[in-house]
Amino acid sequence: MNELQIALALIGALAVIAVVIYNRLQERKIHRRTEASFARPERDVLLDEEPGGDALTRPDSGLFEPLSEDAHDADPGMFHGRDVQEPHFGDTEILLDAALSEAPSQPFAIAVEELPGSAAPVTQTRQPPAVAAYDDAIEFRLVLKNLDGMTAEAFEAAIMHAAALAKPVRWLALPLGSPVWEELSPHSGKRYLEVQAVMQLADRDGPAGKQDLAALCSLSEELAHSQGWQLRCDDLDEAVQRAASLDKFCADVDVQIGLNIVARGSAMLPIARMRREAEAAGMRLSATGAYQLLDNRGEVLFMLGNREPRAFSASNPHEPETKGVTLLFDVPRVPDGVKNFDAMVTLGRKLAHEAGGLLVDDNLRPLTDVGIEKIRAQLAQIYARMEARGIAAGSRLALRLFS
Numbered sequence: 151m152n153e154l155q156i157a158l159a160l161i162g163a164l165a166v167i168a169v170v171i172y173n174r175l176q177e178r179k180i181h182r183r184t185e186a187s188f189a190r191p192e193r194d195v196l197l198d199e200e201p202g203g204d205a206l207t208r209p210d211s212g213l214f215e216p217l218s219e220d221a222h223d224a225d226p227g228m229f230h231g232r233d234v235q236e237p238h239f240g241d242t243e244i245l246l247d248a249a250l251s252e253a254p255s256q257p258f259a260i261a262v263e264e265l266p267g268s269a270a271p272v273t274q275t276r277q278p279p280a281v282a283a284y285d286d287a288i289e290f291r292l293v294l295k296n297l298d299g300m301t302a303e304a305f306e307a308a309i310m311h312a313a314a315l316a317k318p319v320r321w322l323a324l325p326l327g328s329p330v331w332e333e334l335s336p337h338s339g340k341r342y343l344e345v346q347a348v349m350q351l352a353d354r355d356g357p358a359g360k361q362d363l364a365a366l367c368s369l370s371e372e373l374a375h376s377q378g379w380q381l382r383c384d385d386l387d388e389a390v391q392r393a394a395s396l397d398k399f400c401a402d403v404d405v406q407i408g409l410n411i412v413a414r415g416s417a418m419l420p421i422a423r424m425r426r427e428a429e430a431a432g433m434r435l436s437a438t439g440a441y442q443l444l445d446n447r448g449e450v451l452f453m454l455g456n457r458e459p460r461a462f463s464a465s466n467p468h469e470p471e472t473k474g475v476t477l478l479f480d481v482p483r484v485p486d487g488v489k490n491f492d493a494m495v496t497l498g499r500k501l502a503h504e505a506g507g508l509l510v511d512d513n514l515r516p517l518t519d520v521g522i523e524k525i526r527a528q529l530a531q532i533y534a535r536m537e538a539r540g541i542a543a544g545s546r547l548a549l550r551l552f553s
Contacts, residue, residue, distance in 0.1 A: 292367055294381055351392055354552060410509070413506075441453060456472055487532075491526065
């Protein structure tokens with residue numbers, strides 16, 4: 151072995167030692183930081199019940215009946231939930247998924263343009279983007295920790311069983327030697343300093359029950375006990391109270407607004423003409439058989455469906471006539487809601503004009519400027535309540551809650 155080889159070997163050994171020392175210092179630093187993050191706030195605003203009771207069950211979201219100026223004796227601050235079958239969208243439902251973007255569990259490579267004078271393109275390695283952190287406004291959390299690291303594979307069974315629980319569960323993981331949280335993948339081959347399992351406390355099916363919260367804790371306790379890991383669970387009774395409070399708030403603001411375009415007398419509306427107007431307004435026919443107007447995130451702002459029990463068909467653009475169509479607006483899922491409601495009203499009026507129909511509410515009463523203004527004012531009240539709660543309409547939190 152010549153002197154050059156000896157020197158290279160020494161340099162390599164020193165580099166390995168330096169990396170080991172650096173990683174150990176980083177692990178200790180992360181450990182201190184995560185221990186400090188266990189401190190809970192003195193007061194959780196979600197434990198303060200909304201005025202009017204502590205209902206534990208979530209009522210069905212109501213279809214808001216627009217108020218016309220003829221309904222002078224109605225309370226303009228009330229929304230009316232009714233057992234109605236209209237509007238019909240065939241056998242469809244609104245696809246309004248709020249899933250977070252999946253972060254890759256492994257670093258991924260990005261090709262960079264070839265640099266002048268270089269023999270080959272340069273490739274840079276970048277860590278996966280961080281996932282959304284635990285949010286105590288809408289989630290219950292348990293934490294698993296081990297300074298020596300926890301293997302990703304050990305979580306596979308727990309993740310599978312948690313997927314069968316009534317409410318969504320996210321698994322957030324902090325790899326050893328990394329400051330960036332990511333979504334846990336049981337097949338990543340990584341070791342984690344800390345893992346958090348977080349369950350959503352409410353959605354449109356109601357609040358999380360104590361049984362599901364306890365089941366998640368039990369799964370994690372069995373895993374932690376078998377592996378010798380540290381475990382901490384949020385208080386179950388407190389989480390049940392937070393879930394009930396959150397669910398009651400959501401039920402109060404979870405409404406939909408339907409505007410109907412119906413034929414006059416015994417006449418019928420031409421479907422082909424209304425489809426052309428919807429497409430001209432930027433709406434696209436979805437797989438569910440309803441036209442949707444999407445924002446730049448791909449989320450639905452409002453939709454147009456047939457009032458009769460058959461969906462619009464892409465294979466039959468020249469469909470026959472119909473007695474009516476409905477524009478539907480999902481209030482808590484739409485950002486800048488008053489503006490987008492106005493856009494829906496404008497389209498509704500145009501559809502009625504072009505098709506020779508009438509713009510009416512669900513009781514077939516004509517909608518006038520006065521009635522539309524009352525709806526607009528009530529929408530502003532709902533959005534103000536959501537802002538005050540810290541759950542803005544159309545935000546990431548709102549899309550998860552109202553899914």
